[in-house]
Amino acid sequence: MNDAASVVMLIVSLTLIKATPLIYAALAGVISERSGVINIGLEGMMVAGAFTAVAVSGPTGSVVLGIIAGIIAGALFGLFLGILATKFRVDQIVAGTGINLIAIGGAAFALVLVFGQPGASKEVPSLEGASWILIALAFASAAGLHGLLYYTPWGLRVRACGENPHAVAAAGLNPLRTRIIAVTIGGALAGLGGAYLSVGELNLYSDGMVAGRGFIALAAVIFGRWTPFGATGAAIFFGLFEALQFALQRSGIPNEAMQALPYIAALVALAGLTGRVRAPAADGVPY
Amino acid sequence: MAVDGVDLDLYAGEIHALVGENGAGKSTLANIAFGTVKPDAGTVQASGTIGLVHQHFELVGRLRVWQNILLGREPRRGLVIDAAGAKARVLQLASDNGLEIDPDAFVEDLPIGIQQRVELLRELQREPSVLLLDEPTAALAPAEIASFFTTITHLAERGTAIMIVTHKLQEVISYSVRTSVMRHGKIVGSMLTASTTLDDIAREMVGGEIPAVADRAPTTPRPCLSVRDFSAGSGSNRVTEVSFDVQGGEIVGVAGVEGNGQSPLADALAGVATYTGTLTISSSKKRPGVIPQDRHREALVMPWSIVENAILGRQHDPGVQKGALLDRKVARADAESIVERLDVRAASVDVPIKTLSGGNQQKVVVGRALLGEPDLVLAYQPTRGIDVGAAALVQSRLMEARNAGAAVLLVSFELDEILTLADRILVLYRGNIVGTFDRAEIDRAQIGRLMAGSK
Numbered sequence: 160m161n162d163a164a165s166v167v168m169l170i171v172s173l174t175l176i177k178a179t180p181l182i183y184a185a186l187a188g189v190i191s192e193r194s195g196v197i198n199i200g201l202e203g204m205m206v207a208g209a210f211t212a213v214a215v216s217g218p219t220g221s222v223v224l225g226i227i228a229g230i231i232a233g234a235l236f237g238l239f240l241g242i243l244a245t246k247f248r249v250d251q252i253v254a255g256t257g258i259n260l261i262a263i264g265g266a267a268f269a270l271v272l273v274f275g276q277p278g279a280s281k282e283v284p285s286l287e288g289a290s291w292i293l294i295a296l297a298f299a300s301a302a303g304l305h306g307l308l309y310y311t312p313w314g315l316r317v318r319a320c321g322e323n324p325h326a327v328a329a330a331g332l333n334p335l336r337t338r339i340i341a342v343t344i345g346g347a348l349a350g351l352g353g354a355y356l357s358v359g360e361l362n363l364y365s366d367g368m369v370a371g372r373g374f375i376a377l378a379a380v381i382f383g384r385w386t387p388f389g390a391t392g393a394a395i396f397f398g399l400f401e402a403l404q405f406a407l408q409r410s411g412i413p414n415e416a417m418q419a420l421p422y423i424a425a426l427v428a429l430a431g432l433t434g435r436v437r438a439p440a441a442d443g444v445p446y
Numbered sequence: 447m448a449v450d451g452v453d454l455d456l457y458a459g460e461i462h463a464l465v466g467e468n469g470a471g472k473s474t475l476a477n478i479a480f481g482t483v484k485p486d487a488g489t490v491q492a493s494g495t496i497g498l499v500h501q502h503f504e505l506v507g508r509l510r511v512w513q514n515i516l517l518g519r520e521p522r523r524g525l526v527i528d529a530a531g532a533k534a535r536v537l538q539l540a541s542d543n544g545l546e547i548d549p550d551a552f553v554e555d556l557p558i559g560i561q562q563r564v565e566l567l568r569e570l571q572r573e574p575s576v577l578l579l580d581e582p583t584a585a586l587a588p589a590e591i592a593s594f595f596t597t598i599t600h601l602a603e604r605g606t607a608i609m610i611v612t613h614k615l616q617e618v619i620s621y622s623v624r625t626s627v628m629r630h631g632k633i634v635g636s637m638l639t640a641s642t643t644l645d646d647i648a649r650e651m652v653g654g655e656i657p658a659v660a661d662r663a664p665t666t667p668r669p670c671l672s673v674r675d676f677s678a679g680s681g682s683n684r685v686t687e688v689s690f691d692v693q694g695g696e697i698v699g700v701a702g703v704e705g706n707g708q709s710p711l712a713d714a715l716a717g718v719a720t721y722t723g724t725l726t727i728s729s730s731k732k733r734p735g736v737i738p739q740d741r742h743r744e745a746l747v748m749p750w751s752i753v754e755n756a757i758l759g760r761q762h763d764p765g766v767q768k769g770a771l772l773d774r775k776v777a778r779a780d781a782e783s784i785v786e787r788l789d790v791r792a793a794s795v796d797v798p799i800k801t802l803s804g805g806n807q808q809k810v811v812v813g814r815a816l817l818g819e820p821d822l823v824l825a826y827q828p829t830r831g832i833d834v835g836a837a838a839l840v841q842s843r844l845m846e847a848r849n850a851g852a853a854v855l856l857v858s859f860e861l862d863e864i865l866t867l868a869d870r871i872l873v874l875y876r877g878n879i880v881g882t883f884d885r886a887e888i889d890r891a892q893i894g895r896l897m898a899g900s901k
Contacts, residue, residue, distance in 0.1 A: 306526075310526040310527060311525055311526055311527065312518075312520040312522065312527055315509070315513055315517065315520065315527065316517065316518070318506075318508075318509065319506045319509060319513075319517055322506040322507065322508050322509065323504065323505065323506045323507070325504045326504040326505055326506045326514070326517065327517065327518075328482075328504070329498075329500065329504035329568075330517040330518040330519075330568065331518055332517070332518045439508075440507065440508070
């Protein structure tokens with residue numbers, strides 16, 4: 160009985176831990192796509208956030224500064240994607256993929272510059288026991304984004320941009336600026352999700368540590384029907400499978416199969432949704 | 447140059463009609479006046495703000511009516527939108543203008559006529575002194591058109607300067623005070639509407655005489671298309687167990703307001719949608735000639751040349767296909783015959799079709815449908831959005847196909863087109879045929895009533 164209860168507790172807490180970076184990234188995807196920009200670059204923004212947080216936390220000794228730097232790094236990549244996707248009308252899939260490659264390659268290179276070693280950073284000051292703050296903040300962010308999108312004038316503008324940017328222009332507003340700001344905010348959220356991975360859950364950066372979470376978050380956006388709460392729920396669902404992977408490590412199931420669980424869950428969830436969800440009408444369509 | 451050296455004055459309290467053929471520069475002029483297009487030279491001055499109601503409404507379907515109308519001007523309470531205040535403001539605005547609207551409805555659920563009302567209200571809440579309307583009645587049913595002009599006339603009476611960009615001359619004559627005619631980017635005539643006639647305006651638009659539609663010749667009917675208990679489509683836009691015949695040597699016109707089952711009927715007859723019931727085609731030809739409703743989406747591949755578009759859908763026909771390859775010579779000969787027969791204005795048959803005007807693109811679609819003299823022609827909105835000259839030419843070719851013995855089914859939302867061409871008229875309302883008229887007994891008013899659903 161006690162054993163069962165502690166296993167459940169373990170799975171719940173692991174789920175929250177594993178879901179948190181996904182929640183941030185999924186919220187980033189929601190705000191970006193509701194404005195009409197598909198954000199394939201979530202993975203790269205998470206990488207940028209994760210690495211920058213470590214690179215600043217190490218030398219300065221301040222994890223708070225590290226996290227802020229991670230948010231800024233993500234936001235800058237968001238701004239970059241936003242400008243490419245609007246002012247320059249670059250194909251959003253190509254631009255996002257480019258951001259992923261730049262961030263992943265750039266972090267691997269900068270590791271050597273900052274820490275003098277490839278593969279992984281040295282250990283840096285991290286949140287340790289205080290990492291629950293970022294977990295709580297993830298849920299608060301979901302509520303905040305919900306309020307922003309559905310109750311404020313700017314949120315209405317974002318949603319209109321994702322459905323028909325021409326209507327926004329007809330109302331005398333600038334849809335390009337709205338999109339750029341939305342994607343930048345998304346970048347900041349994804350950067351925070353990355354920072355949580357490196358200095359919240361762990362205390363170092365290593366190549367490949369984001370491990371496709373940016374893409375799972377994209378699935379969570381769709382699974383959550385482009386709403387903040389829906390995407391959060393989907394992120395928790397995928398986090399659960401990641402947690403199960405740890406909880407069932409000694410169950411005899413091959414480890415590789417267990418590691419594939421979250422990805423399989425994402426695929427199955429998406430396949431089951433085909434034709435039953437509706438993306439914002441102008442999602443991915445340049446204005 | 448789309449607009450070239452135009453001088454135009456609009457007066458408060460007047461409805462000014464700006465007419466011209468497609469491509470004459472009317473919409474560009476409206477967009478310059480509104481500010482979305484910057485002129486190379488010249489100025490626009492207004493004693494107040496200018497509003498523009500777009501031809502294709504710029505609305506967000508998945509937002510509510512009040513959200514669309516007040517986008518960018520939402521009343522706030524602190525940081526958030528004051529939704530109750532917003533709805534009240536929209537209701538007030540609507541009643542001030544004698545319009546009825548449900549502020550909470552989602553725009554995508556509303557009929558076209560009401561959607562236009564939303565777009566109109568969005569412009570009106572900025573209290574423009576000048577209101578530009580680009581083809582405002584293009585998507586409206588006859589009843590909606592009348593109520594639309596009531597609103598507009600009322601607005602003008604209260605001191606707004608109104609410009610309607612249109613190609614529907616009957617509306618110009620009925621409702622406008624002044625008329626300006628545009629041709630090739632220039633204003634070629636400006637007049638008081640009362641001192642002119644529809645025919646004069648039409649001649650001014652075309653820059654000469656309006657081409658006549660080919661004469662109707664006597665034919666010998668023979669069975670061609672027979673439809674029995676035919677159902678297709680789903681939801682509100684469907685046809686339910688309709689039965690009719692189209693004989694060789696006659697044009698049967700299907701009249702009705704858009705959305706009463708025309709699309710599922712036409713799609714199922716053309717073989718691109720499923721149906722139940724029986725469909726019998728007595729024809730020696732492999733397939734009917736089909737003119738789809740939307741030339742961009744269903745008929746043409748825009749970056750392709752006229753030659754490539756000419757063989758689209760016929761690529762496996764003997765002649766076009768030689769062994770495993772396409773016979774480019776045959777394709778080119780086909781394209782050239784289309785260009786000649788339909789008077790397509792293009793530099794060569796190798797230019798991408800997107801470089802042609804809408805009228806010339808449509809001529810290619812019609813020409814392709816008539817290649818090989820089909821026994822059955824399905825024409826769905828064959829003159830949609832094209833100029834008077836091109837429309838007369840397309841209508842003449844359909845009439846000639848009929849005179850040569852083809853059975854032509856004409857589905858059109860333009861009642862005038864059906865009245866011009868059809869030997870027999872079926873009125874479609876909510877998926878049922880609610881009236882049938884032979885050419886000798888056509889009663890325009892009665893057809894209009896049936897289209898609107900009354901007896």
